[in-house]
Amino acid sequence: VLDILVQSHRNAKAARRFFDRLVTQFGEPRVVVTDKLRSYTKPVQALAPDADHRAHKGLNNRIENSHRPTRKREKIMGRFKSPRQAQRFLSAHDQINTIFRPRRYKLSARSWRHARADAFCLWSDYTAEMTA
Template structure:
């Protein structure tokens, strides 16, 4: 109650209040923000939990991004590089895997030489 009262005093009356499903939140929200739309939902405050994109798991691991757009831009580039260095191990024999990794590092050395030249 005190926390919600302080928030309403500091920021004004909200349009929407999102809380988890704890029943003790319903009465204070109704008292201090009567016109607000109260949405009791577990994951709405959390951008990662609310996201249904295929990168959700990696976003959660790399949680230091300022926005979902920045994370998506980084992951798009990272995914292309990651595929080169992580061949599908379960489909390859040991020798083939070692050759694939050596080829990947050879490609990377070539790209790095082009970028610095």
């Protein structure tokens, strides 16, 4: 997950706003994976004409599964009170979640333990820096 932008509509204008933000931050992508919503095709073609746009039923599963912990957390919190609160939480949550949840299927047990230990060291250094 590169970024999350909470918007009230899922139309071409909203897709262009989100995709424009990603292209300026990360550069033009090689591949874009979305769900099958038709309003995504024009913004992707306009902002990244050389990118391979893949909109297939099964390809989006990885993206949807990465949002599962967010949905679980949201349910526990009793839903978000406003879109602004959701945006603030999700922007921070995804960055932290990426650090603490290394891709287990790519790592051996020893490597995974080291990655987790590194994440906790990084987090303790970061929090110490913020409180100082």
